[in-house]
Structures are given as C-alpha cells and as structure tokens.
Amino acid sequence: MLTNAPFTAEQCDETKPSCNQCAKSRRQCPGYKDEFDLMFRNETRATEKRAQRASKKTLLAAAARKQGTAEAESSTSARLAPPPTTTTTTITTTRRRSPFELAVIPAIQINTETQASCHFVSNFVLLPRQGSTRGFMDYLIPVMKNDPGASHLQFAFNACALASLGNRVSSIGTDFHERSFAEYVKALQATNAAIRDPKKSTSDSLLAAVLLLSMFENITATKNGEYAWGSHIDGAIQLARARGPNQLQSKVGLQLFIAVRIQLIIHALSSGEAPPMGVDWWFASAICDHLAARCQHLNLQTATLRAEVTSIMTSLARTPANTALILSLMRRAQALDADLAAWMAGLPPSWHHRPVHWQDQLPADESAFPGRVDAYPDFWIASVWNLARTARLICMSLAVRCAAWAVAPVDYRTTKEYAAAARTAGEMIGDILASVPYHLGWKGPTGGGGGQFACGEDHSMKGLAGYFLTWPLGCVIIQDYLTDAQRRWVVGRLKYIADDLGVKYAHILTQLQVRVPSMLIRRDGMMVQPYAMSHNFEKLLSDARRAAPTAGYAMNPLQQREAMQKQAYEQTRIELITRVTGVGVEESAQTVAKKWLSVS
Structure with a gap:
C-alpha cells in the first residue's frame, strides 16, 4: 500500500482491493499484486511472502468454503499434489499445500511443446470475424482436428511452434533451434512419404503441412542461401493444381487454395516469374471476399506483365516496330496502375484507414517515421491495402523501364513517365510507412490494433503483424524513390521484426543492395545491346538525327534530347x-x- 504520509503495516486491515483505513483517511491505495504476477515477474522472496500473508485469509476462506473442512482440504491437497521431483527444493506430501501452491505449481509445469503450440497459435492464427471471411491460417484448427493421425502436419506444426517460441524467449535450458530443426527434418520426410501416397497426396493436411514448412522458412532463415521458401511455394502450387476443382467444395479446401494463391502472388512478384496456369485459373470459383479477390487478381496481372516485359527486353533488337511494342507494354502498366487506384478509391467505409497522429520528429524508439500515422480496421485489411500499394510500385517501375528503353539514349529521368512514377511511388511509400506503427503495436494516442487470434491477448505484439509487413517493406527498401532517412528507418523496423517478433526472414531483406528501376534499366540496356553501330559513332548520330519520331512522340529520341539541351x-x-x-x-x-x- 502506497500513501502520501508514513503509514505502518499494522494499521492496514488488508481488505482487497483497497484497505478500509486508506479509504477513511482518503489515501491512495493501489491494492495488492496478484500471486501470478509475483511469480512470473520474479519478485523477491520477501515480497512474495508479504503478498501471500496479505491474501492468506481470503485464500484460506475460499478453500474452506469449497472443500468444507480443514481435514478435507488436507486430503484433497495430498491427492492433487504432483509427484515429487528431483529439484533442489522438494515439496513433500506430508506438508499441507497452500491454495497458492496448488494453483501455481501445476501452471508452471506446462511442457515446452504445449507452450510453443499456444504461442504459435496466438501469434499467427488469425480467426475471421463473425460474418466475415477474413482470417489467416485459420484452416489449421479444423485440419488438425479432423486428421489427428497426419504426422507430416504435426511435425511441421511443431517445427514452426518451437522455432517461433525460441525466437521470442530466452533459450537458456532449452535448445529451441535444435529441436525445431529436428521436427522440420521429420516433417520433410513425412511429407515426402505422403506425396507418394495416392490417398494422402490430395489431402488437406498435406497442403497445410507444406504451407507450414514455408512459414518455417520465414521464421528461421537469416541468409539467402538458407532460404527455401520458394521451393515450398512451388510445391504448394503443384499440390493445389493436382487437387483439382473438388478442393473448392469444402470451406477448408477453399481457405487452403486462397492461402496458396496469396503466397503465389508474392512469389511471382518477387521472382519476376509469371504465375503457373495463368491468372484466371486461380480465380475460377475461388472467391471468398470479392474486394480482396479483385486486388489479388490485379496483383497476378502485374506479375504476368512484369515477366512479359523482362522477357521481351532481353531478346528484342532496337527497331521502330519493337519500340512500338515496348510502348504498348508501358501503356498496359499505366492502365494496371489506374485499375489499382480505382480499386482503392472504390473501397467501402469498412475498409478505410484513417490518420490518427502526426509525428513531428523521429521518436527515441523509432516506432513511427515522421509524418502521418494510420490506423486500420484489422491486420488483414491493412495487408490487402499494402498488397495493392506494392503492385502500384511495380507498375510504375515497369512504366519507367519501358520509357527508358524507348527514349534511349535520352536520360529517362527527363520523361513525363518518370515524373508520374516518382509522384505515385512517393505516395505509396508514404502510405506503407504510415501503416507500420499500427502493425507493430505503436504506443501512441490510439495504441496498436490487430484482430481476433485463436488464443492469447489480441492486443499484444503479434508475429503475424511483422510477417505481413515483410513483403511491403522488402518492396519499399529497394526503391530508387526512397530517401536515405526512410531507408534507415525501414532497415530498423525490419531488424525489429526479425529480432523482437521472431520473423527472421526480415534480416535477409535488410541485406538487399538492389535499386529499382535504375538497376533494371541498366541491365535492360546491357542485355539488348541497343547500339549495334557503336563502332561508327558519326554514322550512328547521323542516322539518329534522321530517324522517324518515336510512336507517341513528336520527335525521335536524339532530336528530343537536343531540343532539351537547347532549351x-x-x-x-x-x-x-x-x-x-x-x-x-x-x-x-x-x-x-x-x-x-x-x-x-
């Protein structure tokens, strides 16, 4: 009990939540700490004894009411007591246990596997809201319940759970790293055996296990050479293809298919590869939320266009016809960006984010970058918004690459396409950075947010929030349009996600030295070898001055450059x-x- 004047312990009548003596004298009495708080916060032994003594009357009275007599309490205590352990301090059955001991001792004897499972579910399994389809990995609960004998799924789940818990707590006395990788190896062996089994190869549990293996890579990988996420996603894609349309007939099957589709989008956009089976195959009868599905469809279109642009630019000679083709690709990228912008503008109020704070300067904990801080209805909606923003960044990069190819040797940074891309990219980057504090439990005026998780406290720091941020921050950190201050802050947030939230893959993103679109433009020029007559520079200039104007422009590239220099x-x-x-x-x-x- 804390007071404004000296007050001895004898004067306190130990009434909870505040003593009567304090109430009569109008003193502030914050009450007494709970025994669990004392246990798990490692309070000193003297403090623990004082707390037990303060609540002894209340606890004993409750025990007496429940069990009737002191003799019944003694008998029940002996019966419920766990067997003696070989620890340094052994509590024998000859001494009657206090209600405090009976309550706390079983709680602290939870095995590591159970703790790890609860931790993983409370951090990564996001349940859909009532009347909604918004969730993440919520298919795990029914799949593990309906197929308890699926060893491949159980091993994969154990690997993720142990790795996740090991990344968030001290591993003194428990080698989480070794145990999680042992479960991972078992999961790989069991998964390979299940794939060869005709009955198991199309089961929900097998596809769920492969998705968990990909999650394990995100949780544990810290170097590019260790990162096998892409191979697991390729496997999940092939399994989804082999399962056929029947997988969409059940709710769990549909959830698994959509989970594979989301991973495919990130894989295709990050690798530059076109989605297997085309865009429409992934959306035929596989719609849960039309708004999210529309965004995902535009993302797969963006991935397809990116793969097409890269393929063409590495094989075409610089001719008027091919220049016209490149300009048509540029217009397609601009049209896709316009569709994404229209999708954003057409979202209902339930999807809208709102500014909740303006940060004047970088705080000491770097929790928010100077500028706007936004709040969202939940993590899932925020992740869809950022998926659209990264797609727009890629569309702008494609438009600038095409413009640079078409106007070379004119500096592409003088084109109107580059100016438009810089504006759009700056806006998207600002919006993504403004969403980061919300994900990472920002302690500003509105606090953090999230969603409904399968267990645990919904407003505590969640690994899923960091997992959702890895793709948008990974896309942002390589942009030419990012300022040095912004890049330093993004690196700091990625390190926080890796070290504090346990998504170790974020460390890989901090090591990226790529810059787009500038490096891609340089590579495009080197691959195409556009200056076939560079050995005769005078003839090259003469021919360039007489060349016909580029499609869509009033002058050819050299005439345009000379006009700009003259101006x-x-x-x-x-x-x-x-x-x-x-x-x-x-x-x-x-x-x-x-x-x-x-x-x-």
Missing part, C-alpha cells in the same frame, strides 16, 4: 543577361541576349 542553354543565357543588365522582363532579356550572345 536549357537558352534559359541559362536569359538568366545571365538578366543579372548583367538588370532587365527584369523576360522578353527584354531575350532581346538583349540575341544581340550580345548571338550564335549560329
């Missing part, structure tokens, strides 16, 4: 004469410039 030169002349003569009117300055600095 810049004229502007410099005007500024020079204005300073020398003091003439402030532009027309007068141009007249003087023609007289004083005439050129042929």
Whole structure:
C-alpha cells in the first residue's frame, strides 16, 4: 500500500482491493499484486511472502468454503499434489499445500511443446470475424482436428511452434533451434512419404503441412542461401493444381487454395516469374471476399506483365516496330496502375484507414517515421491495402523501364513517365510507412490494433503483424524513390521484426543492395545491346538525327534530347543577361541576349 504520509503495516486491515483505513483517511491505495504476477515477474522472496500473508485469509476462506473442512482440504491437497521431483527444493506430501501452491505449481509445469503450440497459435492464427471471411491460417484448427493421425502436419506444426517460441524467449535450458530443426527434418520426410501416397497426396493436411514448412522458412532463415521458401511455394502450387476443382467444395479446401494463391502472388512478384496456369485459373470459383479477390487478381496481372516485359527486353533488337511494342507494354502498366487506384478509391467505409497522429520528429524508439500515422480496421485489411500499394510500385517501375528503353539514349529521368512514377511511388511509400506503427503495436494516442487470434491477448505484439509487413517493406527498401532517412528507418523496423517478433526472414531483406528501376534499366540496356553501330559513332548520330519520331512522340529520341539541351542553354543565357543588365522582363532579356550572345 502506497500513501502520501508514513503509514505502518499494522494499521492496514488488508481488505482487497483497497484497505478500509486508506479509504477513511482518503489515501491512495493501489491494492495488492496478484500471486501470478509475483511469480512470473520474479519478485523477491520477501515480497512474495508479504503478498501471500496479505491474501492468506481470503485464500484460506475460499478453500474452506469449497472443500468444507480443514481435514478435507488436507486430503484433497495430498491427492492433487504432483509427484515429487528431483529439484533442489522438494515439496513433500506430508506438508499441507497452500491454495497458492496448488494453483501455481501445476501452471508452471506446462511442457515446452504445449507452450510453443499456444504461442504459435496466438501469434499467427488469425480467426475471421463473425460474418466475415477474413482470417489467416485459420484452416489449421479444423485440419488438425479432423486428421489427428497426419504426422507430416504435426511435425511441421511443431517445427514452426518451437522455432517461433525460441525466437521470442530466452533459450537458456532449452535448445529451441535444435529441436525445431529436428521436427522440420521429420516433417520433410513425412511429407515426402505422403506425396507418394495416392490417398494422402490430395489431402488437406498435406497442403497445410507444406504451407507450414514455408512459414518455417520465414521464421528461421537469416541468409539467402538458407532460404527455401520458394521451393515450398512451388510445391504448394503443384499440390493445389493436382487437387483439382473438388478442393473448392469444402470451406477448408477453399481457405487452403486462397492461402496458396496469396503466397503465389508474392512469389511471382518477387521472382519476376509469371504465375503457373495463368491468372484466371486461380480465380475460377475461388472467391471468398470479392474486394480482396479483385486486388489479388490485379496483383497476378502485374506479375504476368512484369515477366512479359523482362522477357521481351532481353531478346528484342532496337527497331521502330519493337519500340512500338515496348510502348504498348508501358501503356498496359499505366492502365494496371489506374485499375489499382480505382480499386482503392472504390473501397467501402469498412475498409478505410484513417490518420490518427502526426509525428513531428523521429521518436527515441523509432516506432513511427515522421509524418502521418494510420490506423486500420484489422491486420488483414491493412495487408490487402499494402498488397495493392506494392503492385502500384511495380507498375510504375515497369512504366519507367519501358520509357527508358524507348527514349534511349535520352536520360529517362527527363520523361513525363518518370515524373508520374516518382509522384505515385512517393505516395505509396508514404502510405506503407504510415501503416507500420499500427502493425507493430505503436504506443501512441490510439495504441496498436490487430484482430481476433485463436488464443492469447489480441492486443499484444503479434508475429503475424511483422510477417505481413515483410513483403511491403522488402518492396519499399529497394526503391530508387526512397530517401536515405526512410531507408534507415525501414532497415530498423525490419531488424525489429526479425529480432523482437521472431520473423527472421526480415534480416535477409535488410541485406538487399538492389535499386529499382535504375538497376533494371541498366541491365535492360546491357542485355539488348541497343547500339549495334557503336563502332561508327558519326554514322550512328547521323542516322539518329534522321530517324522517324518515336510512336507517341513528336520527335525521335536524339532530336528530343537536343531540343532539351537547347532549351536549357537558352534559359541559362536569359538568366545571365538578366543579372548583367538588370532587365527584369523576360522578353527584354531575350532581346538583349540575341544581340550580345548571338550564335549560329
């Protein structure tokens, strides 16, 4: 009990939640700490004894009411007591246990596997809201319940659970790393055996196990060479294909199919590969939420276009016909971006995010980047928003790559496509950064948010929030349009996700040294070898000046560059004469410039 004046312990009548003496004297009495709080916060032994003594009357009275007599309590205590252990301090059955001991001792003897399972479910299994289809890995609960004999699924789940818990707590006394990898190896062996079994190869449990194996890679991998996530996603894609349309007839089968589709989107966008079976195959009769499905469809279209652009740019010669083809691809990228922008604008109010804070400067814990901080209805909706934003970043990168290919050797940064891309990319980057504090439990005026998890506290720090952020932050960190300050902050947040939330894959993203679209543009130019007559530079320039205008432009690339240089030169002349003569009117300055600095 805390007071504003000296107050001895004898004066306190130990009433909970506050003593009567404090109430009469109008003193502040915060009450007494709970025994569980004392146990798990490692309070000193003296503090624990004081707490037990303070609540002894209440606990004993409750025990007496429940069991009737002190003799019945003693008998029940002996019966419920766990067997003696070989620890340094052994509690024998000859001494009557207090209600505190009876309550706490069984709680702290939960085995590691059970703790790991609860931890994983409370961090990564997001349940859908009532009347909604929004969830993440919620298929695990019914699949594990309906197929308890699926060893491949149980091993994969154990591997993820042990790895996740090991990343979040001290491993003193327990080698989580070794145990999780042992379960991972068992899962791989059992999964390979299940694939060869005609009955098990199309089961829900097998596909769920492969998705868990891919999750294990995100939780544990810290180096590119160790990262096998893509191979597991390729396997999940092939399993989804082999399962056929029948998998969509059940709720769990549909959830698994959509989970594979989401992983496919990220895999296709990050690898530059087109989605297998085409875009429409992944959406035939596989719709749970039309708004999310529309966004995912646009993302797969973006992945397909990116693969097409890369393939064409590495094989085409620079001819007028091929330039026209490249410009048509540029317009497709711009149209996709417009569709994504329209999807964002057309979302209902239940999907809208809102600004809740403006951060003037970088806080000491770097929890928010200076600028806007947004809040969302839940993690799932926030992840769909960021999926759309990353698709727009990729569309802008494709548009700039195509423009650079078409106008070379003119600097692509002088084109209107680059200016438009810089504006859009800057906006998308700002929106993604503004969503990060919400995901990571920001302790600002509105606190953090999230959703309904299978167990545990919904508003505690969740590994799933960090997992959802790895793709958008990984896409942002390689952008040319990111400022140095923004890049440092993103690196810091990725390290936080890896070290504090246990999604170790985030460490790999901090090591990326790629910059887009600039590096891709340079590679495109080197692969295509656009200057076939570079050995005869004079003839190259002569032919370039006489070339027909590029489709969609008034001049050919060289004429456009020379016009821009002339314009810049004229502007410099005007500024020079204005300073020398003091003439402030532009027309007068141009007249003087023609007289004083005439050129042929």
